[in-house]
Amino acid sequence: MRHLLPLLPAVPLLGAGLLVAGGRHVPRPAAEAFGSLVSATTAALAVVLLLNSSPPLVEWVGDWFPGNGGSVGIVVTGDGASLGMAALVSLLTLAALAYSWYYFDEPPRGHAGSYPALMLLFQGGMCGFAIAGDLFNAFVFFELMGVAAYALTGYRIDEAKAVQGGLSFALVNSLGAYFMLMGVALLYARTGELAMARIGHGLDQAAGQHGPDALTLAGFVLFLTGLLVKAAAVPFQFWLPDAHAVAPTPVCMLLSGVMVELGVYGVWRVYGTVFSGPGGIPAADFTRALVVLGVLTGAVGAVMCWYQRHIKRLLAFSTIGHTGLFLVGIGVLKAEADDGTALYLLGHAGVKAALFACAGILLDRYGSVDEFSLHGRARRLRLVGAMFAIGGLALAGLPPFGTGLGKAVAEEAVGGPLTVLYVAVSALTGAAVLRVAARVFLGLGPQPEEHRGEERDEDKTSGSGEEPETRQRLDKVPHTMRAVPAVLLLAALAVGAVPGFAGVVGHAVDEAGSWGGFSSVEWTATGVLLDLLSTLLAVGLAAVAVTRPQLLGAPGWALPLRRLQSGHVGDYVAWLLVGTALLGALALPGVLG
Amino acid sequence: MHVLPYLVATYVLLVGCYGLATSRNLIHAVGCLAVCQSATYVLLLAVGYRDGGTAPVFSDVRPGSRPVVDPVVQALTLTDIVVGATVTALLLALTVQISKRHGTVDPDELRELRG
Amino acid sequence: MRASLSRHTANTVASVNFDQRAFDTMGEMTILFAAVLGCVVLLRQARDEHRDRPEPSEVAVPVRRYALVVLPVALVTGLYVIAHGQLSPGGGFQGGVVAATALHLLYLGADYAALERVRPVEAYEMGDAVSASAYLVLGLAGVLAGTAFLANTLLPYGTFNTLSSGGTVPLLNAAIGMEVACAVVVLLARFLDQAVEIAEESGE
Numbered sequence: 001m002r003h004l005l006p007l008l009p010a011v012p013l014l015g016a017g018l019l020v021a022g023g024r025h026v027p028r029p030a031a032e033a034f035g036s037l038v039s040a041t042t043a044a045l046a047v048v049l050l051l052n053s054s055p056p057l058v059e060w061v062g063d064w065f066p067g068n069g070g071s072v073g074i075v076v077t078g079d080g081a082s083l084g085m086a087a088l089v090s091l092l093t094l095a096a097l098a099y100s101w102y103y104f105d106e107p108p109r110g111h112a113g114s115y116p117a118l119m120l121l122f123q124g125g126m127c128g129f130a131i132a133g134d135l136f137n138a139f140v141f142f143e144l145m146g147v148a149a150y151a152l153t154g155y156r157i158d159e160a161k162a163v164q165g166g167l168s169f170a171l172v173n174s175l176g177a178y179f180m181l182m183g184v185a186l187l188y189a190r191t192g193e194l195a196m197a198r199i200g201h202g203l204d205q206a207a208g209q210h211g212p213d214a215l216t217l218a219g220f221v222l223f224l225t226g227l228l229v230k231a232a233a234v235p236f237q238f239w240l241p242d243a244h245a246v247a248p249t250p251v252c253m254l255l256s257g258v259m260v261e262l263g264v265y266g267v268w269r270v271y272g273t274v275f276s277g278p279g280g281i282p283a284a285d286f287t288r289a290l291v292v293l294g295v296l297t298g299a300v301g302a303v304m305c306w307y308q309r310h311i312k313r314l315l316a317f318s319t320i321g322h323t324g325l326f327l328v329g330i331g332v333l334k335a336e337a338d339d340g341t342a343l344y345l346l347g348h349a350g351v352k353a354a355l356f357a358c359a360g361i362l363l364d365r366y367g368s369v370d371e372f373s374l375h376g377r378a379r380r381l382r383l384v385g386a387m388f389a390i391g392g393l394a395l396a397g398l399p400p401f402g403t404g405l406g407k408a409v410a411e412e413a414v415g416g417p418l419t420v421l422y423v424a425v426s427a428l429t430g431a432a433v434l435r436v437a438a439r440v441f442l443g444l445g446p447q448p449e450e451h452r453g454e455e456r457d458e459d460k461t462s463g464s465g466e467e468p469e470t471r472q473r474l475d476k477v478p479h480t481m482r483a484v485p486a487v488l489l490l491a492a493l494a495v496g497a498v499p500g501f502a503g504v505v506g507h508a509v510d511e512a513g514s515w516g517g518f519s520s521v522e523w524t525a526t527g528v529l530l531d532l533l534s535t536l537l538a539v540g541l542a543a544v545a546v547t548r549p550q551l552l553g554a555p556g557w558a559l560p561l562r563r564l565q566s567g568h569v570g571d572y573v574a575w576l577l578v579g580t581a582l583l584g585a586l587a588l589p590g591v592l593g
Numbered sequence: 594m595h596v597l598p599y600l601v602a603t604y605v606l607l608v609g610c611y612g613l614a615t616s617r618n619l620i621h622a623v624g625c626l627a628v629c630q631s632a633t634y635v636l637l638l639a640v641g642y643r644d645g646g647t648a649p650v651f652s653d654v655r656p657g658s659r660p661v662v663d664p665v666v667q668a669l670t671l672t673d674i675v676v677g678a679t680v681t682a683l684l685l686a687l688t689v690q691i692s693k694r695h696g697t698v699d700p701d702e703l704r705e706l707r708g
Numbered sequence: 709m710r711a712s713l714s715r716h717t718a719n720t721v722a723s724v725n726f727d728q729r730a731f732d733t734m735g736e737m738t739i740l741f742a743a744v745l746g747c748v749v750l751l752r753q754a755r756d757e758h759r760d761r762p763e764p765s766e767v768a769v770p771v772r773r774y775a776l777v778v779l780p781v782a783l784v785t786g787l788y789v790i791a792h793g794q795l796s797p798g799g800g801f802q803g804g805v806v807a808a809t810a811l812h813l814l815y816l817g818a819d820y821a822a823l824e825r826v827r828p829v830e831a832y833e834m835g836d837a838v839s840a841s842a843y844l845v846l847g848l849a850g851v852l853a854g855t856a857f858l859a860n861t862l863l864p865y866g867t868f869n870t871l872s873s874g875g876t877v878p879l880l881n882a883a884i885g886m887e888v889a890c891a892v893v894v895l896l897a898r899f900l901d902q903a904v905e906i907a908e909e910s911g912e
């Protein structure tokens with residue numbers, strides 16, 4: 001069984017190769033069908049392996065078992081968490097391929113198989129990263145998923161915005177990946193190993209009595225920089241809204257649904273296996289670093305989300321906000337918080353992908369994703385509007401959605417002021433989505449004015465003037481495009497509502513994690529109350545925003561924040577360096593003391 | 594332990610990042626990214642070096658007769674070079690399209706995505 | 709080191725790349741494949757562009773002679789480097805790049821039209837994809853035989869320091885060499901297309 005683990009990335013990659021080899025000669029529907037078939041096969045394989053993952057599967061690729069002395073092969077871990085992420089990746093890719101079935105724009109001349117091939121390469125890269133147990137192998141698959149993502153983001157080369165967003169995304173993420181590689185080199189220098197668990201062991205041995213030193217700290221900071229760039233934590237998050245504004249909708253579904261979450265997963269996995277022993281980074285420092293960054297990320301994401309009028313950018317900022325919550329959840333180093341975050345992540349993936357799918361429908365139907373110019377125009381799309389609103393409520397944490405359950409469990413585990421953060425961020429992002437739903441699908445409230453206060457046109461990215469992604473504007477929304485978000489929302493509901501599923505997830509995560517002990521995951525009274533509180537807050541904020549827009553207009557202090565998101569890639573790189581330094585500073589005290 | 598290669602690697606990385614942050618031309622920026630990547634090569638090779646070692650290829654050297662440098666690091670660097678070259682190619686492809694769509698490769702003048 | 713000698717691979721770097729850490733090499737080959745596919749997609753002819761016939765230009769006679777003489781030498785060198793990857797410094801990646809750029813001496817020495825005659829891009833794209841798939845299939849052979857993915861236990865290891873030593877290492881090496889050569893040709897083809905052939909529609 002464990003021999004099948006490396007097939008998880010290998011099957012999609014082989015599918016991609018075959019698609020490119022044969023893509024010239026097959027008609028487009030055949031190429032897309034083949035792509036979906038390969039994606040589904042990988043998903044099935046991931047689920048089968050997941051069901052067999054307790055005790056965790058460990059595979060040394062090529063049967064290079066560690067001998068006396070050191071190890072030479074590459075280890076691949078198949079425990080509940082990694083296989084769960086791989087399964088999530090595969091299922092979401094399948095959903096994205098189904099969404100783009102046949103209604104997507106012209107493929108390049110004579111290259112009918114190139115879009116599904118790129119999606120399969122993306123899936124393969126993400127699966128490989130999820131199951132990686134070796135730091136360098138993780139880097140290789142990190143780059144693979146990056147390369148596929150950059151190409152897919154800039155896919156619509158006819159749009160000026162698309163190639164700019166693609167380049168910012170590519171430059172910043174590649175730089176993060178190189179930082180990550182430097183971290184790997186430093187850790188290899190210290191331990192002579194590349195397998196994560198062995199590095200952890202090696203660090204503990206090398207540290208002896210006196211704990212970690214500057215080299216370990218440098219390795220930690222550099223490696224985490226790469227992961228946090230991918231996870232779009234503050235101050236590395238600037239690439240995400242640009243990329244999401246321009247990427248084709250199915251790609252956005254994957255970017256926000258799983259790729260960013262893989263960054264968070266990477267942080268959890270690497271800390272747990274490499275840095276959590278006595279030779280690694282002390283727990284207090286890690287918690288401080290992650291909680292500080294998580295709080296900043298959540299706050300920035302939620303505030304920027306509220307002031308967007310470009311629907312896709314709004315959803316992108318809400319992803320940033322939720323990333324902040326996930327980082328706080330894993331930062332507190334408690335089993336319950338880990339479980340809650342895992343569930344929250346699962347629910348969020350389904351909900352966010354569904355919301356992007358609906359936004360894509362708006363784009364293809366009306367040629368715009370601008371909240372103001374779409375005001376009241378989508379009244380006829382009732383199902384889409386309902387799904388959008390339900391998605392907003394789920395983002396805010398409405399029980400019994402998976403997002404609600406995950407949020408409740410994590411909130412209770414983090415405790416204290418951080419619970420307030422959870423409630424605030426989810427309420428604000430949910431409110432923004434509900435506000436959009438009310439304005440666009442129901443036409444409620446007065447038509448918002450174009451210029452208010454001190455906002456200048458250059459500071460905003462409006463959503464009008466976009467080109468639809470289908471060949472021309474759709475008159476009727478195809479069934480696949482409507483079915484996919486419905487299925488995703490139902491799946492998010494099932495995560496929270498199906499009895500026992502949450503318990504299974506919690507058990508798998510605890511088994512894979514390193515804090516020891518198993519916690520139970522269930523709905524509690526406090527949790528439900530907190531969820532209802534954030535949902536009610538969301539509805540209330542949305543109502544106020546829609547009926548009295550001037551009350552919640554952009555205040556002066558939000559403007560400098562918005563100007564930071566400048567679209568200029570040099571600024572983003574500068575912020576990346578600031579972030580690395582900040583991370584180092586936050587983790588330093590434990591190493592010094 | 595030789596400190597110089599590590600210092601060089603850090604310096605090259607920082608120089609590349611500085612170039613990236615202050616670049617006025619996207620092609621120059623992609624070149625700076627390649628510079629940052631060279632820093633990783635220097636670091637990796639420095640990590641693998643053994644005093645007096647030679648290349649770990651035994652076609653002309655009898656195994657065990659001389660110390661050799663660490664082959665794992667050499668393999669990692671090879672992988673790294675391939676990855677870097679391909680990413681650079683992709684970035685340049687994006688730059689080509691940007692110059693066609695925006696009419697400029699100056700990042701200060703790209704105004705489409707703000708706020 | 710002991711591991712590569714036990715598999716009779718003289719070039720330990722190649723052994724690490726294609727045997728012990730062959731999974732990484734698979735990922736790296738796929739990154740190259742993905743990046744080239746991405747470039748093909750990104751550098752495609754947009755809706756508002758068309759292709760012009762490339763204009764031949766004057767090439768100095770010494771340059772032309774030099775290019776035409778060196779081309780076969782460079783090509784053979786590239787193939788040599790690929791074939792001896794498991795023995796001496798070199799291997800699929802290095803040799804593939806040499807072979808691919810050797811082909812482009814034709815562009816420097818003659819002109820773009822001559823290059824296009826020798827280089828039907830579709831064939832190279834297919835070659836790229838087929839060799840990438842071949843590497844993966846070689847890996848799968850391990851699983852189908854009951855052992856692990858990319859296990860180097862199926863073929864005999866041969867005698868140390870000969871062309872057929874190393875088990876599957878020379879096969880994987882060859883697959884990579886072909887993949888890299890085709891990929892680099894396709895990549896350069898796309899960029900040259902942009903520079904030489906593709907132009908905007910007039911009256912924009």
